[in-house]
Amino acid sequence: MVSLEEFAKKWETDFACLSPVARRYPFRLNSYFEGLIRKAGDSIWKQVVPDTREITDTSGFEDPLAEEALSPAPNLVHRYPNRVLWLVNDRCALHCRFCTRKRRWTESPLREPDIKPALDYIASQEQIADVLLSGGDPLLLAEDRLYEILAKLREIKHVEIIRIGSRVPCALPGAVTPRLAAMLSRFHPLYINIHFNHPLEITPESRLACSILADAGISLGSQTVLLRDVNDSEEILAGLFQKLLTIRVRPYYLMQMDLTSGTGHFRTPVSTGLRILRKLRNWISGPAMPQFVIDLPGGRGKIPLFPNMIREINDREMIVKNYKEEYCIYPLLEGESEGLRAELAPR
Numbered sequence: 001m002v003s004l005e006e007f008a009k010k011w012e013t014d015f016a017c018l019s020p021v022a023r024r025y026p027f028r029l030n031s032y033f034e035g036l037i038r039k040a041g042d043s044i045w046k047q048v049v050p051d052t053r054e055i056t057d058t059s060g061f062e063d064p065l066a067e068e069a070l071s072p073a074p075n076l077v078h079r080y081p082n083r084v085l086w087l088v089n090d091r092c093a094l095h096c097r098f099c100t101r102k103r104r105w106t107e108s109p110l111r112e113p114d115i116k117p118a119l120d121y122i123a124s125q126e127q128i129a130d131v132l133l134s135g136g137d138p139l140l141l142a143e144d145r146l147y148e149i150l151a152k153l154r155e156i157k158h159v160e161i162i163r164i165g166s167r168v169p170c171a172l173p174g175a176v177t178p179r180l181a182a183m184l185s186r187f188h189p190l191y192i193n194i195h196f197n198h199p200l201e202i203t204p205e206s207r208l209a210c211s212i213l214a215d216a217g218i219s220l221g222s223q224t225v226l227l228r229d230v231n232d233s234e235e236i237l238a239g240l241f242q243k244l245l246t247i248r249v250r251p252y253y254l255m256q257m258d259l260t261s262g263t264g265h266f267r268t269p270v271s272t273g274l275r276i277l278r279k280l281r282n283w284i285s286g287p288a289m290p291q292f293v294i295d296l297p298g299g300r301g302k303i304p305l306f307p308n309m310i311r312e313i314n315d316r317e318m319i320v321k322n323y324k325e326e327y328c329i330y331p332l333l334e335g336e337s338e339g340l341r342a343e344l345a346p347r
């Protein structure tokens, strides 16, 4: 781990200015990820270096997704009928400054909570077919602890699939070992969603980590957060999504920033995400296209948003704009236009 003091000295940045921010929201960075920084203030830097706007921000909520309110057992969030989110670890390889769960950073880091209440709850709810492990980062748990959680979940007959959300393959790729992958592969079907935000995060090390996991038969997806001044451009995200396919990671979600206190400076307008998706469609491979989602405040769920490709509808045809920004005609059936308008009109 790199201390803030060392970091400030090395990068000739003002420690006195950063330390009050880090007192509220602790700094956490490892030397691998620090090594990806090319210069002060770049896209890697902004993700991990404290910013005074974190403590002056008055927008947002401590718990924007109402995870605590939707929790039937400690660290378990049950929002959708068939799946639960289980926060099995408080620790991460990094503290991403835009983290939705910043509120949990200052809690005691070495807590090893009892897993029994969560397991009992999952066992008691037969509609739960899908368990998502997140945190913190599940892949930073001691291997025998993670093994125990996975083995106990697999004893529950109605749990069909297990998903892990992790930033380790991107943020601390050396922690992904063939031994870890072999352990995980005992619990198929197992999916891992990795948090990648920028093409600079795809390195020989993260490529190797992903190939170790993919070779163990684990399906890899990515979740990317759309971040102002970090990755909010077509060029950067086209590069990221297309490059992810080369390391066998399928882009899954591009996420609008949650309304978390202390992260307002990262938020982009909703139109930015829609514009980016519209422009990328057919410029990059189909499987490189993620869904753009907003996780609604108050735990109301994730909704995908789609760019509206239709520019005009008349009685005989609709006019669409393609990936080259050309207007194209598609003929409509007789009487179809009304139904199409109704389908598109906001209600």
Ligand SMILES: *Cc1c(COP(=O)(O)O)cnc(C)c1O
Binding pocket: 077, 078, 079, 080, 083, 084, 085, 132, 302
């Ligand atoms: C995101 C999330 C899920 C998983 O959603 P998918 O769209 O299936 O990936 C499940 N539970 C909670 C509480 C979530 O926030």
